[in-house]
Amino acid sequence: MIGIKIRPHSEKKIEVKRGEVYLIRFDPLKKGKLKKIVKNTEIKDPHPAVVISNDIQIQKSSRIIVVPLTHTRKPFYESWEVYSNFNKQRGKIMCYQVKNIDKQRIIKHLGKLDPKTLKEVETKILDGLELINSLAKEQLGPMINILNKIWYSGSEEGLEVSWASNC
Numbered sequence: 001m002i003g004i005k006i007r008p009h010s011e012k013k014i015e016v017k018r019g020e021v022y023l024i025r026f027d028p029l030k031k032g033k034l035k036k037i038v039k040n041t042e043i044k045d046p047h048p049a050v051v052i053s054n055d056i057q058i059q060k061s062s063r064i065i066v067v068p069l070t071h072t073r074k075p076f077y078e079s080w081e082v083y084s085n086f087n088k089q090r091g092k093i094m095c096y097q098v099k100n101i102d103k104q105r106i107i108k109h110l111g112k113l114d115p116k117t118l119k120e121v122e123t124k125i126l127d128g129l130e131l132i133n134s135l136a137k138e139q140l141g142p143m144i145n146i147l148n149k150i151w152y153s154g155s156e157e158g159l160e161v162s163w164a165s166n167c
Contacts, residue, residue, distance in 0.1 A: 014106050016051055016058050019118045021086060023107040024049045024066060026099070043068040043097050048086065050093065050113045050121065065100050067121060069093050080128045082120045087111050095124035 014022070026043050049066035051058070058064055069084055071091040076083070080096040087110065113121070 014103075014109055016053075016064055016103060016106070017112075018051055018053060018055060018058065019113050019115070021048050021050050021069065021110045021113055022066075023047070023110055024068070024101060025105045025107055026068070026101075043070070043094065043099070046107055048110050049099070050118070052098070052121065052125070062104075063100055063102055065098060067093055067095055067125070068097050068099070080124055082117060082124055084113075084117060086113060086117075093117070093121055095121055096128055098125060 016022070023046050025046050027045060048069040050069065051064055051066055053061075053064040053066075069086060069091055071089060073083070073090060073092055076092060080094075082093040082095060084091045084093050
C-alpha cells in the first residue's frame with residue numbers, strides 16, 4: 001500500500017474489539033525499518049485484518065488473533081476464503097492465514113465487519129482446522145445422546161443433566 005507511514009511503535013492506544021478491522025503491519029520492524037522476512041504467498045506489507053480473538057484475550061494479552069483481508073479476488077478458494085465488501089471495497093478474507101500478532105502492529109482502525117461476514121469467517125476457520133468434527137465427536141456427542149433420550153422417551157423426567165461436565 002502506497003502512502004502509509006510505518007511507525008515502530010504506536011504511542012496512541014487503540015481500543016481493540018472482536019469483529020473490528022484494523023490496518024496491520026505484518027512485516028516485522030528492525031530498528032525502525034521494515035525487515036522483509038515473509039515468504040512467497042504469506043501476507044506482507046500493511047493490510048487490513050479482522051480481529052477474531054475473544055474479549056478475554058483482547059483484554060488480558062498483548063497479542064491478538066487476526067485474519068487478513070485483500071482486494072485481490074482471484075483465485076478464490078471457497079473452502080477457506082470469504083468474499084468481502086468491507087467499506088464498499090470488494091475483496092476476500094483469507095481465513096487460512098490466521099495470525100497471532102502483537103497489538104503494537106496495529107496502525108489504525110478501519111471499521112467493523114458485518115456480523116454475517118464475521119460468522120462466515122468463524123465457520124471457515126473451524127472447517128479449515130477441522131474443529132467442528134472434532135468438537136462434535138468429543139463435546140457435542142454426550143449432549144446429542146441426552147437430547148436423543150429426551151426425544152425418544154418423550155419426557156425429561158428422571159433425567160439428570162450436568163452440562164458443565166459434558167462441555
